[in-house]
Amino acid sequence: MAVPVLVVLALAACGKPGADEGTTSSGDGPIRFAIADAQSGQLSSLGAWELKGAKLAVEEFNAAGGVDGRTVELTVFDTQGDPTTGTSIAQKVSSGGFTAMLGTAESAVTQAMNPILRQARIPSITSGQSPAIAALGSPFQFYNGPTSVTYDETLAEHLVDDQGFKTFAMVTNNGGYGAGEHDAFLAALKDRGITPTDDKVVTVDQKDFSSILTSIRSKKPDVLFIGAEEVEAGLIAKQARELGVESVFAGAAPLATPVYIETAGEKNAEGTIVSTPYLSNEETDASKAFAEAYQKAYGEEAEMHGAKAYDGAQIFLAALKSTGGEGGQKLADAIRATQHQGLLGDFTYDEQGVGIHQTKIGEITAGQLTAVS
Numbered sequence: 001m002a003v004p005v006l007v008v009l010a011l012a013a014c015g016k017p018g019a020d021e022g023t024t025s026s027g028d029g030p031i032r033f034a035i036a037d038a039q040s041g042q043l044s045s046l047g048a049w050e051l052k053g054a055k056l057a058v059e060e061f062n063a064a065g066g067v068d069g070r071t072v073e074l075t076v077f078d079t080q081g082d083p084t085t086g087t088s089i090a091q092k093v094s095s096g097g098f099t100a101m102l103g104t105a106e107s108a109v110t111q112a113m114n115p116i117l118r119q120a121r122i123p124s125i126t127s128g129q130s131p132a133i134a135a136l137g138s139p140f141q142f143y144n145g146p147t148s149v150t151y152d153e154t155l156a157e158h159l160v161d162d163q164g165f166k167t168f169a170m171v172t173n174n175g176g177y178g179a180g181e182h183d184a185f186l187a188a189l190k191d192r193g194i195t196p197t198d199d200k201v202v203t204v205d206q207k208d209f210s211s212i213l214t215s216i217r218s219k220k221p222d223v224l225f226i227g228a229e230e231v232e233a234g235l236i237a238k239q240a241r242e243l244g245v246e247s248v249f250a251g252a253a254p255l256a257t258p259v260y261i262e263t264a265g266e267k268n269a270e271g272t273i274v275s276t277p278y279l280s281n282e283e284t285d286a287s288k289a290f291a292e293a294y295q296k297a298y299g300e301e302a303e304m305h306g307a308k309a310y311d312g313a314q315i316f317l318a319a320l321k322s323t324g325g326e327g328g329q330k331l332a333d334a335i336r337a338t339q340h341q342g343l344l345g346d347f348t349y350d351e352q353g354v355g356i357h358q359t360k361i362g363e364i365t366a367g368q369l370t371a372v373s
Helices: 044-063 083-095 107-119 131-135 148-162 176-191 210-219 230-242 258-264 285-298 304-322 328-336
Strands: 031-037 072-078 100-102 124-126 141-143 168-173 198-202 223-227 248-251 273-276 339-341 346-348 360-365 368-371
Touching (some): 031 044, 031 083, 044 072, 044 230, 044 285, 044 304, 072 083, 100 304, 107 124, 107 131, 107 141, 107 176, 124 304, 148 176, 148 248, 148 360, 168 176, 168 210, 176 198, 198 210, 223 230, 230 248, 230 258, 285 304, 304 328
Parallel strands (some): 031 072, 100 124, 124 141, 168 198, 168 223, 223 248, 248 273
Antiparallel strands (some): 273 360, 339 346, 360 368
């Protein structure tokens, strides 16, 4: 279940988890970071992207000298995208001498792990986006991207205020991510006086959506909002088009990924409107450099989730350097004080651990995400 991956060849010192003293502050061995994500199962693409982005940041940090010569050692745990498995892993992280945890990409798993890591005083940074994570109130929990509230307010502003779409159907799943998307987009619609024609909630592992999509087809909404992870979102889009649903597809970050496009099919994904903080590898000098390093290391194009993990790891590592290697409350305070110009934008953390507060609008065109002006 736990899959240790040694990024830096060094033996791990043992110490109190997240402690302000012990090996994380005064030892001369490696400083241990955990990364917890789905490395198997339907959400494994998320875990793979996260791992690649985090590894790049850690390798660059160690090559630059680490913390007074101490390197950071990254150990990978496979959550399988499952909250129960995540809880078990959180216990291992809390007792394993780790200073910080990167991940998870799944909101429900992050929520399950949060109380254990909080008790152990281990700062963690998630790629999940459900506002329910912030609502847990842990001073040791941070996001490396916006919450669903930001994603979906920006999306509604574009679709309703700018484009003038009037009728909407919603399909979301009952997982942590889907629930956050449901509540955030529904609130954004209600603020504009709109009630969706359909508000359908599916399970996270559902594969057949013909019944609900047939109902949606009969209402002919302008837009079908999809609040599900990459594979499920792609299946919904694919089946919708096959059933004759002509609505514009719209959603948040999962719909900007190659997995969504491949699952839906390029033709079916065409015209999908996406709210995302990361539009292109060519936007800035930093994104170009990241994409070049990613291509060199892994032989593939960089995308948003790898960029999120890279940003999150860089923030952690900069804060760690400022504490001289100490973890616990000092590291959490240092992260909250961080102002970081990242690939996703300018990070400034609030009391809820949210560092990015805006997104952009993109559109899938010929299999690629392009900016909408």
